[in-house]
Amino acid sequence: MTDTIVIAELSKGQISNATNELVTAANQLGSNCTVVVPCTDSTVANPAGSISGVGKVIAAKSDVFSNYDASAWSEALDAVTPSGVIVTSASAQSKDLAARLAARRSVSVVQDVIAIEDGILSTPIYSGKAIQKVSVNGNSVISVRANIFSPADNSGNCEIQVIDTTGNVTTALQEMVQRASARLDVSEANIIISGGRGMGTPANFSHLEEIADKLGAAVGASRAAVDTWDEIPHSMQVGQTGKTVNPNLYIAVGISGAIQHLAGMRSSKYIVAINKDADAPIFQHADYGIVATWEEALPVLSSSLSNLLA
Secondary structure, eight states, rough: OEEEEEEEOTTTTTTTTTHHHHHHHHHHHEEEEEEEEESSGGGEEEEEEGGTTEEEEEEEEEEGHHHHSHHHHHHHHHHHHHHEEEEOOOOHHHHHHHHHHHHTTTTEEEEEEEETTTTEEEEETTTEEEEEEEOOOOEEEEETTTTSSSSOOOOOOOEEEEOOOOOOOHHHHHHHHHHHHHHGGGGGOEEEEEEEGGOGGGGGHHHHHHHHHHOOOEEEEOOOHHHTTTSOOGBBSSSSSHHHOOSEEEEESSOOOOOHHHHHTTTSSSEEEEEEOOOOGGTTTTTTTEEEHHHHEEEEHHHHHHHHHH
16 A cells, blocks of 8 residues: 655644644555654654554754745655655645645645545535545645544544754754653663764764764764765674674764664664655654755764763
8 A cells, every 4th residue: 555644733832633644644545654844842742652553753943934825835845755655734734735745746635525435535616516536546635624624532542753954064963962861771771873975984984983982872874875985894884794783772974774784773773764755765764854965963962961971
């Protein structure tokens, strides 16, 4: 079945009950429902983790979500939203967003859905004087009217992934450190920080070593880095043809997230990704993602750790 993605409906900066209705609609259209929450504060996404029928929550954190701007919102959400059938509310703002997301992805959009039966969508036309039946194959964007579908209950429990594109690297990394510290038991922590070809040169791995010294961590590398630079030995390689690791915390810096690398670290308990490319596959597997260059992120991370461990 097709994966479904719900864009959470917000009211006064909080997730509204309409989001639960959207989850019900999404699960009638496909499977593996993901809820994407546009926010400036990732804690806003926490309630979505308890909605039944949701497999994953992505907190899309960016300054652009402080006020609605159709172009900025659609660009930011397109960058972090997986492929599949996107479901939004049929509010005026969300219908506008639905149309723009569909245009960016070159897929069909169906507005004002009032029923779903065996994959057939019903939408009113001619001011409600007639009902149009629509069948959609493949990826698409659909807006759903409120108070039509029964809301999913709040007995679920799933992980919340944060992808931070705000541009405020200091705030993002401080939040990441706080989240990681809250989830890790320091008495048994094992931590790895790995670099990829995005580090630019092997000499820049010294910045990873500085972070590793503060965390008591090991330094790893992607296959791309090992293959590119003789100075990065194979013994550091994490991946299918390198070492398979299962640490409490895995920090991937400048690593795109190829299948080969993911095979060696995807079972890590908490994954943090730092990459300048918001479309990098690593973000689909990270618990916390920061869209930034290593030059922007690592000095701030080092400073934050110094303050935390002081």
